[in-house]
Structure formats: structure tokens, C-alpha cells
Amino acid sequence: MKQRKRPGLETMRARHAFLFLAPWIVGMVLFFLFPIVQAVYFSFARIAIEPGRVETSFIGLDNFDYILFKDTQYIDNFLTSLTDLVISVPFILIVSLILAVLLNNRFHGRLFFRALFFLPVIIASGAVLDLYLGAAAADATEIAVNDSVSFSMIDFSQIFAALNLPTSIENYLTVALDNLFLLVWQSGIQIILFLAGLQSIPDLLYEVSHVEGATKWEEFWFITLPMLGRTMFLVIVFTIVENITASNNVLVSQGYNFFANLDYGRGAAALWLYFLVVGVLIAAVLLLYNKVFLKRWN
Amino acid sequence: MRKPKRPQVNLEGALAKRAPGLLLSAARLLFLIIVGFIVLYPLLYMLVYSLKDREALLDMEHVWVPLTYHFDNFHEIWDLISFGASLRQTLVVQVLSAAIEVFVCAYIAYGFARFRFRGKPVFTFFLILSLLVPVQMYSLSMSVNFRNLHIFNTPFVYWLPSIFGVGIRSGMMIFIYQQFFLGLPKELEDAAAIDGAGPLTTFFKIALPSSGVVITTVAVLSFVWHWNEFYLASLCFLTDDAPLSMMMRFLPTRLEQIGVYPTWPTYTTLVSAACLLYVVIPLVLYVIFQRNFVRSIDRVGITG
Incomplete structure (x- = not known):
């Protein structure tokens, strides 16, 4: 029936898809599915690691029962990391969008600033950050890092004190600045x-709007933002994934602590439950985004 | 002499017209400098401290501009992490794997983006799963798996998954490519297909050449993610042929072995030197290649 409706291209396409997906399917089966299935099974089992092999015994939902009802931290950590997710994703999205739009303009020193904003990509995603923080913390002159993430190297409180600001504004500015570093x-x-x-x-779109007499502000809202729909989608997914899999995420680090104590069953249960809930949340957000924004912009 | 010829009104008018623009670019520059300083701070810190010796470190009056400069820290670190050998290992094992992924992920993502086929939601589910679940979750069964395939403790733990598009963070790279291909105008590819080009020809001759920006982006990310990857390395490699990232990870332990503890003054200078050595290569490469972030869509000549 479908062949009648859409002859030619579309029917050819289904077969061609697997030409492109074949390596990935083989790879998924070989390197991903087997370990993943086993990791899921671990959450229903008690694990004992013997030299050279892994002993497992099925214990049903005991691991989940433990983390949900007997572990005192799990629920708290769960809520903390979800709250953190909801707060930080929009902030990161806005900060990076503003910076990207600024860096995309033509101005003197653009290359320099672009290279500059590449630094966090190298430093913050590897061993360097931990080492740097450790070294700065051990620094004899103690001018460097007061707490682990905020890089508050200049004592802003003194500046604010000198400006004679009201305390409430001063507090807010301090918090905002600390967050700015992190973000x-x-x-x-x-x-x-x-x-x-x-x-x-x-470029054509901007040329047309320029001829029509649109302001930069209008260009941003009616061209740039709608055309960034897919990129925005991508960045949202990426930021969520980064946030929930970061090893300094309270819940993830709790799970890794289980692993470090060779308690693989409970660790797997704790993390799978988390990923399941977050996965459903992500799916909901993306569906909503697709329905509300992408459709309208297209 | 010129002044009388050019009426002052015009000059003022021009200024008034340009003033908001000038103000805006000044504000932009100020904003970028402030935020840029936050970003630059650690690099400056590393640079200054890596050039200090013990005396300069204790000189409280010249914290940011030491009176003397020493390169001994770099010599010491160079030998300690056997920089040459571990850099070679990084290039051969990790960077090669990164390059493979840049290409393979584009190929696979094209399949996801351009074709409709049965069971697509299931495949998409597994794609999302692979970018959501961190390696730590299944490291135990993965290392067993690598042993069964007889590639444990060989570079193939990087290469083989990369070839099949399931390597380090390749789920994310496939996803990035997929979103980009979805945004690419379809008309040119359809035209090629109607003219009798097969799907492979269409991909290599039409889709890839118009994807310069996203290829550059993914290449940068792939490079950095592999450059920084140490979990798989520490799981599957011996310390003898460790890549740079793993050397950096175990640097505190190495320093303790030669008697430099975190409380020791020279710890900061040595670690700063190591961080600088580690960061400088990706940074220089980025500065060289960032010119490739140019519009390539225009070049293909698709209109509306």
C-alpha cells in the first residue's frame, strides 16, 4: 500500500538506512548491550568479586529496597541533584548563548576571545581541574582558591564594602558572582x-532583514533564535547529560562510592533508578520542546 | 582649514547615529574582558607558578611577577611523567581513535537523520541510552567483555569501539551530527538522488562537503574528550605505557614517590608546570584550527 502511495525514493530509503547503521548495530551488540544487560542484572543481584571472575547471586529487589528505604541519604541526594539540574540548565543555556552571540560578531580581538573561551573545555573536563584545585589549595601564598569551585580569587566582599552597598544587595552580588564563575x-x-x-x-536571511529595516534586536528574536532551534535542542540535551553524569553530582558520587566499596549491586540499583527517572524527565522535556517550539518555528 | 567646509551639524549627527553602536561594542568588550578574566585566571596562575623556584614561591611581595624565572620545574616534570613516551601513547591510541570517531559518527548519524525505517524509535532509544549511561556504570562487565574479546590491555580497547561508532562519547557525537543533518536543506540531496546518485555518493559528495562547521566542531570535541580520557585508560592499561591523561591522574602519587607531598612548597610549582604542559598542545591546535569555523553552507550554493 505504502509503495503505491510513495513510489521510488521513500521505499529505497528504508533499506539504505541500514547501510549507514550497520556498523553501529554491530558495535552496540558487541561493546554496549552485553555490558549494559549485565549491569542491569547487577542491580538485582549480590556481587562477589573473586580473582579473575565475578560471582553473582540473584536477590530480587533487595538492592532497591535497601537504597530506597534503608539508606538515609539516597532520597535526599536524589532531590538535591534534580533541583540542581532544574536550576543550572537554564542558566548555562543563557550564559553560553549570550557569549556565543557576542563571539560570533566581528570585532577586533575576536580570535583571542574565542581561544580564551576554549580553555574551560580543555581544563574543566579532565584531570587538570582536580590537580589545579589541589595545587592552588596547597599554595603557600593562599591567594588562590578559597572553596573548591568558585575561583573567587579577588575578595569581592572588600570591594562591595568599599562601595557601601546595602547588605542584601551585597549578598546577592556575591552569590551571583560565585555562580558566574561556576557557570x-x-x-x-x-x-x-x-x-x-x-x-x-x-547570511541571506540577515541581508534581507537588513534591507527590510529590522533592528539588531528584532534580528535576534526573529531570525537568530528560531534558526537556532535545533542547536538549542542539542545544547539542552547535552547540558542535562553532562549535569546528571558528572562525577561531582551528589547522587552519582554516592553510586560510585558503592562501587568503590565493591558493593556493585547497590551502586547499580541506585544509579539505574536515577537514570530511569531522569531519562523519563528528559523525554518529557524534549517532547514538549519539539511540540511547542520547533513546530512553531518551522 | 577643513572645519568650515564640513558643517559641525553633520559631524554631530554622525556621532549621534554611531553612539549607541560604539556604546554597545564597548559594553561587549567590557563584558568579554570580565568573563574572560575568570577563564584566563587558572592559566595565568599555572604560568606564573610553573616558573617559580622555592625562593620565588616564598617571596610574598612579588606574587604575580616573580623577580627570577626558572625552567627547572618543566625539566623535572618532563622526566617524571616521561612526557615524550606518554605523548606518543596519547597520539597513537587516543587521538587516532578520536579521528576515527569524527568520521564514523558522521556516517552513522546520516542514517539516523535522513531515512525512515521500521524500529527507528527503538534504535533512537538505544542511542539516547548510550549517551546517558556513563562508562563507570558498566565498567566491570565491560572489562570482562574486553578480556573475552582478547583485546584487554591493547590499544584496541580504544580503536575497535571507535570503528563501530560506540567509542568514547560517540553517542553524543552521533547526536550532534544527527541534529545538524536534520537542519541541512534536503533539496540538494533529493536532487542528487533523482539524478541517480546512490545513498553513499549522496553522503560523501553532497552531505559531507556541506558539513564543514559541524565536522570541525565534532573534531574539536572528540579530540578534547579523548585527550582527557583516563577512565578507560586506567582500567585497561598498565602504567608503563600510560597516555598523558593517565599520567596526570596519577601525578600526585608519582610526586609522593619522589618525596613531594601536597603540603610541600614545590608541589604547587611542579603541578602547575605539569598542567601547563598538558594544556598547551590542545590550546595551540585550537588556535590554529579555529579559522575553520567558517560558513560552508553558502559555498554549496543552496538557496532558501
């Missing part, structure tokens, strides 16, 4: 993705 450091890759998206918008 900028987490936005490196998002900036790169947004830059790629901005570069993919055809």
Missing part, C-alpha cells in the same frame, strides 16, 4: 555548539 566554567562546550549553530544560519 562560565561549565559553558565551554555549549558555547562551541552555539557558535557552530550560528555559523550555519545563512
Whole structure:
């Protein structure tokens, strides 16, 4: 029936898809599905590691029962990391979008600033950050890092005190600045993705709008933002994934602690439950985004 | 002499017209400098501290501009992490794997983006799963799996998954390519197909050449992610042929072995030197290649 409706291209296409997907399907079966299935099974089992092999015994839902009802931290950690997700994703999105739009403009020193904002990508995603923080913390002059993430190297409180600001504003500014450090450091890759998206918008659209007499502000809302729909989608997914799999995420680190104590069953149960809930949340957000924004913009 | 010829009104008018623009670019520059400073700070810190010796470190009056400069820290670190050998290992094992992924992921993503086929939701589900679940979750069964395939403790733990598009973070790279291909105008590819080009020809001759920006982006990300990858390395490699990232990970242990503890003054200078050595290559490469972030869509000549 379908062949009648759409002869030619579409029917050919289904077969061609597997030409492109074949290596991936083989790879998934070989390197991903087997370990993943086993990791899921671990959450229903008690694990004992013997030299050279892994002993497992099926214990049903005991691991889940433990983390949900007997572990005192799990629920708290779960809520903390979800709250963190909801707060930080929009912030990172906005900060990186602003920076990307600024860096996409033509101005003197653009190359320098672009290289500059690449630094977090190298430093914040590897061993260097931990080492650097450790070294700065051990620094004899003690000018460097007061707490682990905020890079608050200048004592802003003194500046604010000198400006005679009201205490409430001063507190808010301090918190905002601390967060700014953190956010900028987490936005490196998002900036790169947004830059790629901005570069993919055809110049033609801007030329037309310029001829029509649109202001820069209107151009941003009616051309740039709608044309960035897919990139935005990509950045949202990426930021969520980064946030929930970061090893400094409270829940993930709790799970890894189980692993470190060779308690693989409970660790697997804790993390699978988390990924399941977050996965459903992501699916809901993306579906909503697709329905509300992408459809309208297209 | 010129002044009388050019009426002042015009000059003022021009200024008034340009003033908001000038103000905006000044604000932009100020904003970028402030945020840029946050980003630059650690690099400056590393640079200054890596050039200090013990005396300079204790000189509290010249913290940011030491009076003397020493390169001994770099010599010491160079030998300690056997920089040459571990860099070679990084290039051969990790960077090669990164390059493979840049290509393979584009190929697979094209299948996801351009074709309709039965069971697509199931495949998409597994794609999302593979980018959601961190390696740590299944490391135990993965290492057993590598042993069964007889590739444990060989570079193939990087290469083989990369060839099949399931390597380090390749799920994310496939996803990035997929979103980009979805945004690419379909008309040119359809035209090629009607003219009798097969799907492979269409992919290599039409889709890839118009994807310069996204290929550059994914290449950068793939490079950095592989450059920084140490989990798989520490799981599957011996310390003898460790790549740079793993050397950096175990640097505190190595330093303790030669008697430099975190409380020791020279710890900061040595670690700063190591961080700088480790960061400088990706940074220089990025500065060289960032010119490739250019519009390539225009070049293909698709209109509306």
C-alpha cells in the first residue's frame, strides 16, 4: 500500500538506512548491550568479586529496597541533584548563548576571545581541574582558591564594602558572582555548539532583514533564535547529560562510592533508578520542546 | 582649514547615529574582558607558578611577577611523567581513535537523520541510552567483555569501539551530527538522488562537503574528550605505557614517590608546570584550527 502511495525514493530509503547503521548495530551488540544487560542484572543481584571472575547471586529487589528505604541519604541526594539540574540548565543555556552571540560578531580581538573561551573545555573536563584545585589549595601564598569551585580569587566582599552597598544587595552580588564563575566554567562546550549553530544560519536571511529595516534586536528574536532551534535542542540535551553524569553530582558520587566499596549491586540499583527517572524527565522535556517550539518555528 | 567646509551639524549627527553602536561594542568588550578574566585566571596562575623556584614561591611581595624565572620545574616534570613516551601513547591510541570517531559518527548519524525505517524509535532509544549511561556504570562487565574479546590491555580497547561508532562519547557525537543533518536543506540531496546518485555518493559528495562547521566542531570535541580520557585508560592499561591523561591522574602519587607531598612548597610549582604542559598542545591546535569555523553552507550554493 505504502509503495503505491510513495513510489521510488521513500521505499529505497528504508533499506539504505541500514547501510549507514550497520556498523553501529554491530558495535552496540558487541561493546554496549552485553555490558549494559549485565549491569542491569547487577542491580538485582549480590556481587562477589573473586580473582579473575565475578560471582553473582540473584536477590530480587533487595538492592532497591535497601537504597530506597534503608539508606538515609539516597532520597535526599536524589532531590538535591534534580533541583540542581532544574536550576543550572537554564542558566548555562543563557550564559553560553549570550557569549556565543557576542563571539560570533566581528570585532577586533575576536580570535583571542574565542581561544580564551576554549580553555574551560580543555581544563574543566579532565584531570587538570582536580590537580589545579589541589595545587592552588596547597599554595603557600593562599591567594588562590578559597572553596573548591568558585575561583573567587579577588575578595569581592572588600570591594562591595568599599562601595557601601546595602547588605542584601551585597549578598546577592556575591552569590551571583560565585555562580558566574561556576557557570562560565561549565559553558565551554555549549558555547562551541552555539557558535557552530550560528555559523550555519545563512547570511541571506540577515541581508534581507537588513534591507527590510529590522533592528539588531528584532534580528535576534526573529531570525537568530528560531534558526537556532535545533542547536538549542542539542545544547539542552547535552547540558542535562553532562549535569546528571558528572562525577561531582551528589547522587552519582554516592553510586560510585558503592562501587568503590565493591558493593556493585547497590551502586547499580541506585544509579539505574536515577537514570530511569531522569531519562523519563528528559523525554518529557524534549517532547514538549519539539511540540511547542520547533513546530512553531518551522 | 577643513572645519568650515564640513558643517559641525553633520559631524554631530554622525556621532549621534554611531553612539549607541560604539556604546554597545564597548559594553561587549567590557563584558568579554570580565568573563574572560575568570577563564584566563587558572592559566595565568599555572604560568606564573610553573616558573617559580622555592625562593620565588616564598617571596610574598612579588606574587604575580616573580623577580627570577626558572625552567627547572618543566625539566623535572618532563622526566617524571616521561612526557615524550606518554605523548606518543596519547597520539597513537587516543587521538587516532578520536579521528576515527569524527568520521564514523558522521556516517552513522546520516542514517539516523535522513531515512525512515521500521524500529527507528527503538534504535533512537538505544542511542539516547548510550549517551546517558556513563562508562563507570558498566565498567566491570565491560572489562570482562574486553578480556573475552582478547583485546584487554591493547590499544584496541580504544580503536575497535571507535570503528563501530560506540567509542568514547560517540553517542553524543552521533547526536550532534544527527541534529545538524536534520537542519541541512534536503533539496540538494533529493536532487542528487533523482539524478541517480546512490545513498553513499549522496553522503560523501553532497552531505559531507556541506558539513564543514559541524565536522570541525565534532573534531574539536572528540579530540578534547579523548585527550582527557583516563577512565578507560586506567582500567585497561598498565602504567608503563600510560597516555598523558593517565599520567596526570596519577601525578600526585608519582610526586609522593619522589618525596613531594601536597603540603610541600614545590608541589604547587611542579603541578602547575605539569598542567601547563598538558594544556598547551590542545590550546595551540585550537588556535590554529579555529579559522575553520567558517560558513560552508553558502559555498554549496543552496538557496532558501
